Amino acid sequence: MTENTYTAEEVKKHNSLNDLWVVYDNDVFDITKFVDDHPGGEEVLKANAGKDSTQEFDDVGHSESAKSKMKQFRIGRIAGAPARVEQPKKKVTTPASTSASATRPAEAGGLGALKIPIIIIVLAIIAYFTMASDAMIEDDQ
Numbered sequence: 001m002t003e004n005t006y007t008a009e010e011v012k013k014h015n016s017l018n019d020l021w022v023v024y025d026n027d028v029f030d031i032t033k034f035v036d037d038h039p040g041g042e043e044v045l046k047a048n049a050g051k052d053s054t055q056e057f058d059d060v061g062h063s064e065s066a067k068s069k070m071k072q073f074r075i076g077r078i079a080g081a082p083a084r085v086e087q088p089k090k091k092v093t094t095p096a097s098t099s100a101s102a103t104r105p106a107e108a109g110g111l112g113a114l115k116i117p118i119i120i121i122v123l124a125i126i127a128y129f130t131m132a133s134d135a136m137i138e139d140d141q
């Protein structure tokens, strides 16, 4: 799929509150319409307008929902930048691998979920023989 590419010089032109672009991870975002809604205020956006704000954006510790909201403002990529790594695809595989790994510790334990029933059975056998030998001692007397 072809997408729009922009040079850093081009991005630099969009540096006002009425026309505000930022770059994150070589992706270009037109966040002009988001300026008023930005929870972090417009000042920080103005300070980063027309710039690569990757470092600043990450330093804030933006939430996952902020990162996902960001996607709707993406207009293209910096010219000559390496191909972008698709974040959503990664995410789709994460829950599956997480749930698969969640079952792994039990499997890795060998007996896994069977451990508790086995302990109960062993205790029952010990109790049975203890009672049986008590009964034999009583019989002897």
Ligand code: HEM
Residues within 6 Å of the ligand: 022, 029, 031, 034, 038, 039, 040, 041, 044, 045, 048, 053, 056, 057, 060, 061, 062, 063, 064, 065, 066, 067, 069, 070, 073
């Ligand atoms: C498309 C771009 C952006 C989006 C969608 C966005 C979104 C958000 C959101 C949703 C929050 C609330 C806290 C959170 O959920 O993390 C936030 C807070 C903030 N953002 Fe952004 N932001 C963007 C760009 C930037 C940029 C370029 C800067 C520049 C450094 C910035 C600086 C901040 C700051 C300082 C806060 C306040 C953090 C706090 O009060 O703890 N944001 N942003």
